[in-house]
Amino acid sequence: MPPAGILVVSVVSAALLLTVAVGVLVGGEGRNMMLALERASHDGMGVSQLRDRDRVRHGRFLQQQQPLGVVDFPVQGTYDPYLVGLYFTRVKLGTPPKEFYVQIDTGSDVLWVGCNPCSGCPTSSGLQLELEFFDPASSSTASPISCSDRRCALGAESSDSGCSDQNQCGYTFQYGDGSGTSGNYIEDSIYFDSIVGNSLSSNNSAPVVFGCSTSQSGDLTKPDRAVDGIFGFGQQGLSVISQLSSQGITPNAFSHCLKGESGGGGILVLGQIVEPNMVYTPLVPSQPHYNVNLQSIAVNGQTLNIDPSVFATSNNQGTIIDSGTTLAYFAEEAYDPFVTAITETVSQSVRPILVKGNQCYLTTSSISDVFPPVSLNFAGGASMLLRPQDYLLQQNSVGGAAVWCIGIQKIQGQGITILGDLVLKDKIVVYDLSNQQIGWVNYDCSLSVNVSATTGTGKTEYFNAGQLDNNSSIRNKVYNLLIPNTIIAFLLHIVFFGVLTFL
Numbered sequence: 267m268p269p270a271g272i273l274v275v276s277v278v279s280a281a282l283l284l285t286v287a288v289g290v291l292v293g294g295e296g297r298n299m300m301l302a303l304e305r306a307s308h309d310g311m312g313v314s315q316l317r318d319r320d321r322v323r324h325g326r327f328l329q330q331q332q333p334l335g336v337v338d339f340p341v342q343g344t345y346d347p348y349l350v351g352l353y354f355t356r357v358k359l360g361t362p363p364k365e366f367y368v369q370i371d372t373g374s375d376v377l378w379v380g381c382n383p384c385s386g387c388p389t390s391s392g393l394q395l396e397l398e399f400f401d402p403a404s405s406s407t408a409s410p411i412s413c414s415d416r417r418c419a420l421g422a423e424s425s426d427s428g429c430s431d432q433n434q435c436g437y438t439f440q441y442g443d444g445s446g447t448s449g450n451y452i453e454d455s456i457y458f459d460s461i462v463g464n465s466l467s468s469n470n471s472a473p474v475v476f477g478c479s480t481s482q483s484g485d486l487t488k489p490d491r492a493v494d495g496i497f498g499f500g501q502q503g504l505s506v507i508s509q510l511s512s513q514g515i516t517p518n519a520f521s522h523c524l525k526g527e528s529g530g531g532g533i534l535v536l537g538q539i540v541e542p543n544m545v546y547t548p549l550v551p552s553q554p555h556y557n558v559n560l561q562s563i564a565v566n567g568q569t570l571n572i573d574p575s576v577f578a579t580s581n582n583q584g585t586i587i588d589s590g591t592t593l594a595y596f597a598e599e600a601y602d603p604f605v606t607a608i609t610e611t612v613s614q615s616v617r618p619i620l621v622k623g624n625q626c627y628l629t630t631s632s633i634s635d636v637f638p639p640v641s642l643n644f645a646g647g648a649s650m651l652l653r654p655q656d657y658l659l660q661q662n663s664v665g666g667a668a669v670w671c672i673g674i675q676k677i678q679g680q681g682i683t684i685l686g687d688l689v690l691k692d693k694i695v696v697y698d699l700s701n702q703q704i705g706w707v708n709y710d711c712s713l714s715v716n717v718s719a720t721t722g723t724g725k726t727e728y729f730n731a732g733q734l735d736n737n738s739s740i741r742n743k744v745y746n747l748l749i750p751n752t753i754i755a756f757l758l759h760i761v762f763f764g765v766l767t768f769l
Contacts, residue, residue: 378477445484591686
């Protein structure tokens with residue numbers, strides 16, 4: 267989700283319908299972790315609502331800094347242009363453990379859930395979820411974070427933090443969509459399944475600091491797609507990934523591979539997928555988000571005439587890789603020449619039309635035969651190759667001809683480019699936080715993947731995410747990230763929001 271204050275004004279949308287079984291191979295001790303990720307459906311949404319939804323996502327980027335954390339997850343589901351969704355997962359907190367549905371957000375850092383009592387918190391959800399509230403008094407392991415605790419200072423990196431009269435460390439998050447939440451930080455147990463050595467170990471726990479929200483405002487109060495809280499996957503010290511990594515429970519890289527076809531699946535990893543032909547580009551230093559240096563765009567091998575300064579990172583400007591955004595967005599100065607180049611390339615083979623301000627095309631041919639490849643070229647010589655289905659969305663049919671529309675949208679006057687699921691699907695994407703770089707390679711996400719892990723001797727070894735062989739040693743063991751009961755680290759069931767008509 268992009269930075270607070272950014273307004274995005276366009277969209278034709280798509281999203282993953284995922285049920286994720288996630289296997290995480292954790293470095294150091296060969297451990298794995300386990301969560302349950304879910305997505306739900308929601309009907310009757312149009313383009314303006316999709317635009318609003320991505321704008322909300324983009325408003326939920328919060329300032330953050332240093333990265334830590336890793337996990338490897340298999341994912342099921344698919345990217346479908348007639349679905350739009352947000353990711354959420356189930357986490358178990360407290361003693362005895364209680365389960366909460368939390369939205370996964372790479373644009374913020376802190377895990378928070380609604381607490382009892384809570385002002386403005388929804389009590390029902392249009393996603394048919396049973397919402398819960400965390401009660402610190404009911405957990406034998408819960409303890410408040412005091413103002414003198416060093417972790418309270420870490421909270422200031424991610425939010426407006428302060429202290430109450432009871433010497434409790436508090437927070438206030440204000441999101442770009444006008445919504446907000448406030449409460450106090452507490453420490454309690456988070457539960458997961460892990461693999462240690464050759465065995466699967468269930469109901470492991472670790473202490474983490476998370477937010478206990480006692481007030482919500484704006485869109486967070488609406489019940490239509492309400493969940494129990496937000497799970498920040500950002501880079502600051504209070505992110506759960508950072509906390510688990512610092513405890514030696516997880517590594518500090520994460521990866522995903524999202525399958526783009528109906529009924530497909532994918533893999534979400536806190537850990538590093540390794541694959542030949544992977545290319546990497548550096549993360550821009552000292553940025554709160556996953557900023558990279560996009561330098562040029564080429565259509566059909568021809569570099570477009572775009573001033574490179576359009577993509578430069580400064581003051582909430584630049585290029586962000588964000589799996590929490592459904593579509594992709596180009597800065598205005600890049601979007602217009604991009605659409606012009608596509609239209610000029612295909613004008614002899616298709617019929618260009620405008621549909622509610624969106625550039626679309628009528629064609630009876632396969633888009634792979636007609637539309638050109640696109641290359642996004644980054645610092646370090648890395649290029650992201652886009653097929654037609656990575657920048658087009660099919661809307662409907664007219665008289666036997668399919669209507670395909672440009673799925674990449676325009677952000678006017680803000681100098682920001684956001685690369686969301688539309689262009690990230692069917693690729694392994696690795697967030698190598700220890701080396702401050704992001705890598706990718708086109709990939710069939712229905713296949714198994716190789717995951718690297720660092721052994722207790724410090725040696726890096728590579729494990730194949732294939733079928734688990736109970737007779738082999740952990741060194742040579744083959745893992746299938748598509749089988750929930752094999753090696754699971756955060757078993758994620760991703761559920762999506764809404765089958766819808768785009769235009």
